Each structure stands twice: as structure tokens, then as C-alpha cells.
Amino acid sequence: MSNKKGRIVIISGPSGVGKGSVNEKLLQDKKLNLEYSISMTTRKPRNGEVDGVNYYFVSKEEFASAIVNNELIEHASFVGNSYGTPRKYVEEKLKNSKNVILEIEVDGATQVLRNEANVLSIFLMPPNITELATRIKGRNSETDEVIKQRLDKALLEIPLKHSYDYVVENDSVENAVAKITDILIREQCIVSGEASKYEKLVEIVNEIVEEKYLFFVDHWKENVQTAANKKEDIKQADSFDAKSKLVEILSNKVYKKVLAHGDFNKINSKEFIDFKIQKLMFKVNFFSINQRNDANDED
Numbered sequence: 001m002s003n004k005k006g007r008i009v010i011i012s013g014p015s016g017v018g019k020g021s022v023n024e025k026l027l028q029d030k031k032l033n034l035e036y037s038i039s040m041t042t043r044k045p046r047n048g049e050v051d052g053v054n055y056y057f058v059s060k061e062e063f064a065s066a067i068v069n070n071e072l073i074e075h076a077s078f079v080g081n082s083y084g085t086p087r088k089y090v091e092e093k094l095k096n097s098k099n100v101i102l103e104i105e106v107d108g109a110t111q112v113l114r115n116e117a118n119v120l121s122i123f124l125m126p127p128n129i130t131e132l133a134t135r136i137k138g139r140n141s142e143t144d145e146v147i148k149q150r151l152d153k154a155l156l157e158i159p160l161k162h163s164y165d166y167v168v169e170n171d172s173v174e175n176a177v178a179k180i181t182d183i184l185i186r187e188q189c190i191v192s193g194e195a196s197k198y199e200k201l202v203e204i205v206n207e208i209v210e211e212k213y214l215f216f217v218d219h220w221k222e223n224v225q226t227a228a229n230k231k232e233d234i235k236q237a238d239s240f241d242a243k244s245k246l247v248e249i250l251s252n253k254v255y256k257k258v259l260a261h262g263d264f265n266k267i268n269s270k271e272f273i274d275f276k277i278q279k280l281m282f283k284v285n286f287f288s289i290n291q292r293n294d295a296n297d298e299d
């Protein structure tokens with residue numbers, strides 16, 4: 001057993017997007033070394049939900065005492081109910097080198113990202129709002145009024161996706177699972193023989209940059225050196241590896257774009273990557289080493 005501590009893997013997303021469906025499939029893949037944190041909630045069980053499996057269903061008083069007794073890593077309210085993550089189970093599993101999925105909403109995620117180390121955060125997106133409505137209605141689990149409240153809440157949550165490490169579109173459960181699996185491998189959450197598709201993507205981007213964009217690389221370095229006047233800027237400019245930086249920027253942008261929308265199966269196709277890069281090159285700032293953190297990376 002490795003003595004490497006496990007990671008908290010936050011999976012958030014609007015009600016009905018498919019968090020439960022995707023997590024159920026992820027948990028079946030033993031190589032991912034995943035455990036599922038069962039939350040505490042004051043919400044009433046849905047048909048088919050079992051106490052101690054889907055949730056610990058508790059009264060408002062029991063929930064309040066869990067907070068007072070510091071039994072929860074985080075807690076939040078969501079459309080009239082309280083939800084919280086019991087601390088004991090998560091800490092025990094992390095210590096046993098397990099990765100623990102926290103399926104929690106954005107307020108709770110903010111608390112965890114602030115208070116815990118070694119956290120990986122993923123925001124699951126629907127292809128569009130109409131599809132989200134279809135899914136939540138199709139689940140037949142809420143009244144029309146609650147469905148409306150949850151869809152309204154979704155419009156407030158979705159803009160917060162950019163504060164997550166990754167945005168993943170749940171176009172199909174199979175694709176979403178493949179994407180999250182690749183992220184877990186890329187983020188070295190698991191000891192897996194297979195390489196992540198991100199590694200092959202970087203190799204292909206490197207080839208394309210060497211074939212087509214060395215002109216930009218050379219001028220980027222020159223621009224940065226010309227702009228440098230303070231001693232430390234000049235030192236940084238002279239040691240600036242523009243080609244590696246460009247490969248890193250383009251690889252990350254292509255990877256995140258395709259996770260958020262598009263055909264992940266093409267993530268290692270040179271023709272597909274070349275096409276994506278042509279548009280991304282217009283967004284690279286060749287007059288500075290540091291790039292704007294482009295919130296529209298995934299859009």
C-alpha cells in the first residue's frame with residue numbers, strides 16, 4: 001500500500017447534470033482507487049434512495065448538532081435543505097491513500113478549497129440548459145416547483161465553473177467517465193500503467209510548434225528581452241524557454257477546451273489538434289511571459 005495520501009476529488013455541477021450517474025461508473029473502476037463520501041442531508045429520501053448509502057438522512061436538529069460538534073468538513077444549504085460532508089470517513093480514507101469523491105455544491109466546494117490541501121476540483125456541465133431541464137424532469141424525483149427552483153439555481157452556479165480545476169461536459173456518461181479518468185491519471189491521483197492522453201497531446205503539440213510556430217517562439221523571446229529593463233526581468237528573459245512555454249500553454253488550452261466541449265476521442269489526433277491551435281495562437285500574448293488567465297479557456 002502506498003503511503004502517499006489520497007486526494008479529495010470534488011465533483012460539482014447543477015442538479016440533474018449527471019453527477020450521481022457519472023460517479024457511480026467512476027467508482028466501478030477499481031484502478032481509480034476511489035471512495036465516495038456519503039453526505040449528511042436534511043432533504044427527504046427520493047424513491048430508491050437508501051439511508052447510509054446515498055445519504056445520511058437526518059433531522060434539522062441532528063444536522064445542527066453535527067455542525068456544533070465539528071463533525072463536518074463543510075456544509076451548505078441548497079434549495080431549502082442542508083447538506084454536509086462528515087469529516088471522519090474522509091480523513092480515514094485519505095490516510096489510507098484512497099482518493100475520495102466529494103459530490104458537493106459550489107458553496108461547500110469553496111470551503112473545501114479554502115481549508116483543505118491536495119484537492120482536485122471538477123465541474124460537470126450539461127451540453128445546454130434545455131438538456132439539463134430534460135434530465136432533471138426525466139428523473140421524476142422532484143415536484144415542478146422544486147425543478148424550477150433547481151434550474152434557477154443552476155443559472156447561478158454555472159458561472160462559478162471557472163473556479164474549478166477542470167470543466168467537463170457530460171455529453172454522455174461514457175465520455176464524461178473517460179474524461180475524468182484521464183484527468184485523474186494526468187493529475188497522478190492513481191498508480192496506473194497507462195499514460196494520460198494529455199501526455200500524448202503534449203508530444204503532438206510540440207511537433208506542430210516545431211513545424212509551424214518557431215518564428216513566433218523566436219520573436220516572443222526577443223520581445224520579452226527588449227521589454228526587460230530591470231535586472232531580474234533581464235535575467236528571466238534570457239532564461240525564458242519560449243518553445244516549452246508555448247507548448248505548455250497550447251496543450252493545456254486544447255485539453256481543457258475538449259474536456260468542456262467536443263470530441264475527447266480526437267484529443268490525440270494531430271489534424272484535430274492543429275486546427276484547434278490555429279485559433280488559440282491568436283490568444284497568446286507574445287509581448288509578455290505571463291498570460292492572462294483566460295476564463296473562456298473552456299468555452
Ligand SMILES: Nc1nc2c(ncn2[C@@H]2O[C@H](COP(=O)(O)OP(=O)(O)O)[C@@H](O)[C@H]2O)c(=O)[nH]1
Pocket residue numbers: 012013014015016019020039040043074075076078083084085086103104105106107108109
Ligand atoms: N456542500 C455540500 N453539497 C452537497 C453535499 N451532498 C450533496 N450536495 C449537493 O447538494 C446539491 C443537491 O443535491 P441533491 O438534493 O442530491 O440533488 P441532485 O444534485 O439533483 O442530485 C447537489 O449540488 C449536491 O452535489 C454535501 O455534503 N455538501
Ligand SMILES: Nc1ncnc2c1ncn2[C@@H]1O[C@H](COP(=O)(O)OP(=O)(O)O)[C@@H](O)[C@H]1O
Pocket residue numbers: 013014015016017018019020021022135136138139170171172173
Ligand atoms: N449524459 C447523460 N445523458 C442523458 N441523461 C443523463 C446523462 N447523465 C445522467 N443522465 C440522466 O439525468 C438524470 C439526472 O442524473 P443524476 O445522475 O441524478 O444527476 P445529478 O446527480 O447531477 O443530480 C438521471 O435520470 C440520469 O439517468
